[in-house]
Amino acid sequence: MDRRDLLKTMGAAAGAALVSGGLKAEQGEAATAQSLGTAEPVAILVDTTKCIGCRTCEWACAEAHREAGVEFPEDADFSVVRTTSDKQWTVVNRYETEKGIVYAKKQCMHCLQPACATACLTRAMRKTPEGPVTWTEDRCMGCRFCMVSCPFDMPKFEYHSAVPRIQKCVMCSERLAEGKQPACVENCPAGALTFGPRSALLEQARQRIYAEPDTYVHQVYGEDEVGGTGWLYLASVPFQQLGFRTDLGTTPFPTYTREFLYAVPVVLTVVPPLLLALSRASRARAAAQAEEHEEEGNP
Amino acid sequence: MTAVSQSRRALVGAELRRFGKFMLHELKPKGRVLTPFNVISGAIMLVAAVLLAIRFARGLGAITNLSQDYPWGFWIGFDVITGVAFAGGAYVLTFMVYILGQEKYHPIVRVTVLNGFLAYVFYAGALLLDLGRPWRVINPIIGNSFGVSSVLFLVAWHFMLYMMAEFVEFSPAVAEWLGWRRVRRFLAGLTLGAVIFGITLSLLHQSGLGALYLMARDKVHPLWYSEFIPILFLVSSIFAGLSMVIFEGTITHKVFRHRVGAALHASHDDIVVGLARIAAGAMFVYLFLQLLVFVHGQRWVYLGTGLGAWYLLEMVGLVALPAALFIQGYRGRDLRVIRTAAVLTLLGIVLNRLNVSVIGFKWYAPVRYVPSWMEIEVTLAVIAAELWVFRWVVNRMPVLGTAVGLVRDQPSREARAGVLAA
Numbered sequence: 121m122d123r124r125d126l127l128k129t130m131g132a133a134a135g136a137a138l139v140s141g142g143l144k145a146e147q148g149e150a151a152t153a154q155s156l157g158t159a160e161p162v163a164i165l166v167d168t169t170k171c172i173g174c175r176t177c178e179w180a181c182a183e184a185h186r187e188a189g190v191e192f193p194e195d196a197d198f199s200v201v202r203t204t205s206d207k208q209w210t211v212v213n214r215y216e217t218e219k220g221i222v223y224a225k226k227q228c229m230h231c232l233q234p235a236c237a238t239a240c241l242t243r244a245m246r247k248t249p250e251g252p253v254t255w256t257e258d259r260c261m262g263c264r265f266c267m268v269s270c271p272f273d274m275p276k277f278e279y280h281s282a283v284p285r286i287q288k289c290v291m292c293s294e295r296l297a298e299g300k301q302p303a304c305v306e307n308c309p310a311g312a313l314t315f316g317p318r319s320a321l322l323e324q325a326r327q328r329i330y331a332e333p334d335t336y337v338h339q340v341y342g343e344d345e346v347g348g349t350g351w352l353y354l355a356s357v358p359f360q361q362l363g364f365r366t367d368l369g370t371t372p373f374p375t376y377t378r379e380f381l382y383a384v385p386v387v388l389t390v391v392p393p394l395l396l397a398l399s400r401a402s403r404a405r406a407a408a409q410a411e412e413h414e415e416e417g418n419p
Numbered sequence: 420m421t422a423v424s425q426s427r428r429a430l431v432g433a434e435l436r437r438f439g440k441f442m443l444h445e446l447k448p449k450g451r452v453l454t455p456f457n458v459i460s461g462a463i464m465l466v467a468a469v470l471l472a473i474r475f476a477r478g479l480g481a482i483t484n485l486s487q488d489y490p491w492g493f494w495i496g497f498d499v500i501t502g503v504a505f506a507g508g509a510y511v512l513t514f515m516v517y518i519l520g521q522e523k524y525h526p527i528v529r530v531t532v533l534n535g536f537l538a539y540v541f542y543a544g545a546l547l548l549d550l551g552r553p554w555r556v557i558n559p560i561i562g563n564s565f566g567v568s569s570v571l572f573l574v575a576w577h578f579m580l581y582m583m584a585e586f587v588e589f590s591p592a593v594a595e596w597l598g599w600r601r602v603r604r605f606l607a608g609l610t611l612g613a614v615i616f617g618i619t620l621s622l623l624h625q626s627g628l629g630a631l632y633l634m635a636r637d638k639v640h641p642l643w644y645s646e647f648i649p650i651l652f653l654v655s656s657i658f659a660g661l662s663m664v665i666f667e668g669t670i671t672h673k674v675f676r677h678r679v680g681a682a683l684h685a686s687h688d689d690i691v692v693g694l695a696r697i698a699a700g701a702m703f704v705y706l707f708l709q710l711l712v713f714v715h716g717q718r719w720v721y722l723g724t725g726l727g728a729w730y731l732l733e734m735v736g737l738v739a740l741p742a743a744l745f746i747q748g749y750r751g752r753d754l755r756v757i758r759t760a761a762v763l764t765l766l767g768i769v770l771n772r773l774n775v776s777v778i779g780f781k782w783y784a785p786v787r788y789v790p791s792w793m794e795i796e797v798t799l800a801v802i803a804a805e806l807w808v809f810r811w812v813v814n815r816m817p818v819l820g821t822a823v824g825l826v827r828d829q830p831s832r833e834a835r836a837g838v839l840a841a
Binding site: 239244261395399 | 514564
């Protein structure tokens with residue numbers, strides 16, 4: 121009878137351990153794709169010194185993703201700093217800086233190890249080995265944990281739809297599959313956007329800094345931020361002047377929950393037997409006490 | 420041969436008819452229908468039904484103030500995150516009774532487990548209202564889309580498994596109500612396994628709710644964010660749960676006086692005093708942890724701000740003060756002081772969970788989130804619905820100790836004997 125009890129507990133623990141297992145495999149996925157060097161992820165380099173604020177990228181994005189619900193606002197106003205929305209995957213903003221007016225395009229950063237994909241419990245949000253972070257409608261249950269977790273606040277939610285979707289830049293993953301470039305890159309008239317393998321773009325970015333050390337601040341935003349992103353930025357002024365968060369650190373965001381998740385299988389396998397042992401011990405004590413009482417003629 | 424099977428069939432038929440009659444009888448409300456409580460809570464639920472129809476037809480934005488900056492609002496912050504902390508009493512009490520063998524607390528185990536079970540069903544159930552695409556909620560359960568790297572995946576699975584564990588823990592009461600002796604024996608034999616599994620799950624998902632915010636580290640105000648959120652959530656769920664047990668017990672004792680059994684009636688005051696002492700202990704551990712986090716995070720620089728005062732109110736006014744009151748109430752066996760302490764503690768937990776999830780979340784945002792009256796209305800309706808079900812169960816099943824149907828001789832002993840015999 122002891123064995124049956126034990127088996128029950130162990131069975132429960134093993135079942136739960138299965139549930140929590142496999143997290144290693146998932147978390148490693150994004151990292152291995154590049155570290156193996158088999159599929160170099162693609163990236164986009166934004167040179168904000170070349171951006172003229174024409175918003176052609178916004179228009180091209182809307183053209184390419186009209187069916188997904190992206191729109192081009194004709195009457196956008198540069199006097200307010202806009203954010204991406206459930207109807208706009210990318211926005212160009214104008215910033216007054218120490219070096220005059222600078223324009224900067226914003227969209228999903230396509231992190232190398234994205235918080236949103238780690239947060240997603242249905243794998244609707246996913247880091248593809250090619251580079252883009254994509255969203256699959258069939259899987260998403262609309263919990264919005266990706267929005268809570270994203271350090272750049274990029275996933276947006278359709279609050280006014282009965283069948284809401286998560287909206288964000290997907291780096292034109294469907295166009296990439298056809299061998300094309302992202303719509304914004306292809307249509308940029310100023311040459312501010314460059315598409316290519318991430319490592320090549322990083323070298324190009326450094327080359328530009330070395331060639332014109334007085335034009336650029338000596339930093340590529342996205343090289344190390346949150347463990348590296350798929351969008352890289354060059355600028356003539358410190359990045360906080362362009363509305364970038366510079367306090368995010370260089371640790372990949374999945375790291376912050378890793379320790380907790382690693383503790384899960386340990387707790388699930390170690391705690392139940394301990395509890396069982398504790399319960400046995402206290403029961404034995406209670407039985408001994410009851411016996412004593414009986415001997416005293418005190419049932 | 421045929422005669423035997425015919426008579427057997429007749430017997431089964433008669434038994435089924437009897438069962439049907441019993442269920443029909445039990446489904447009917449007992450007592451007056453048009454009481455003030457029923458009228459008010461019924462109206463609240465009707466309004467919520469209309470609001471929810473609008474919500475499902477036109478999206479979350481139609482009745483909530485959620486925004487791109489605030490993806491989680493009152494429904495998550497209060498219903499789910501606070502509600503689950505309040506339901507922590509079940510795992511704490513089952514630990515004390517079944518693992519530590521503190522039989523003194525046995526008379527309140529059933530009502531606490533029932534409360535915990537219903538809290539999970541309704542407050543975790545309220546999560547469905549908040550999901551944008553609730554028809555996909557089974558995705559993390561069925562294959563092909565296991566997001567195992569997600570803390571929310573863990574929380575979702577644990578909610579589901581824990582609900583089952585709590586139902587198993589409560590199920591002997593259902594069997595007694597139905598008069599199913601042998602089923603009851605079997606179910607009672609499962610209790611210890613369910614308790615052990617349930618406690619383990621609780622440790623993980625109570626802390627898991629805090630771990631949800633680990634990746635929101637740059638969004639939660641530094642007075643409330645720390646790497647220790649999971650542990651702080653876990654430790655605070657202990658005294659949150661116990662305070663809820665004290666608070667609920669006070670009300671339940673008044674409202675369901677006729678259902679309270681002799682055993683519970685005799686020991687109720689002793690139980691409350693004992694719980695107060697344990698809650699105070701957990702609160703001092705919590706305060707010490709908070710102090711460590713405060714020093715470690717160099718939080719004193721924020722104390723001069725408005726949110727600093729808010730933080731002090733939470734820590735001093737709604738943790739340290741009720742902890743002291745619990746001790747005073749325990750020493751002087753003063754139930755009134757203990758109840759006051761329990762209410763203050765519960766307020767402190769509401770504040771803490773909302774500070775992490777709503778008030779201190781994106782404290783820098785230009786447009787702050789404030790819940791709409793409709794979000795609060797729906798929350799009230801969820802609570803009202805839970806109370807209706809709770810009342811229905813307490814008035815029929817042996818929850819507070821009154822024997823019905825099956826004759827019960829000390830469920831505790833019998834349950835334990837069942838476990839030993841299994």
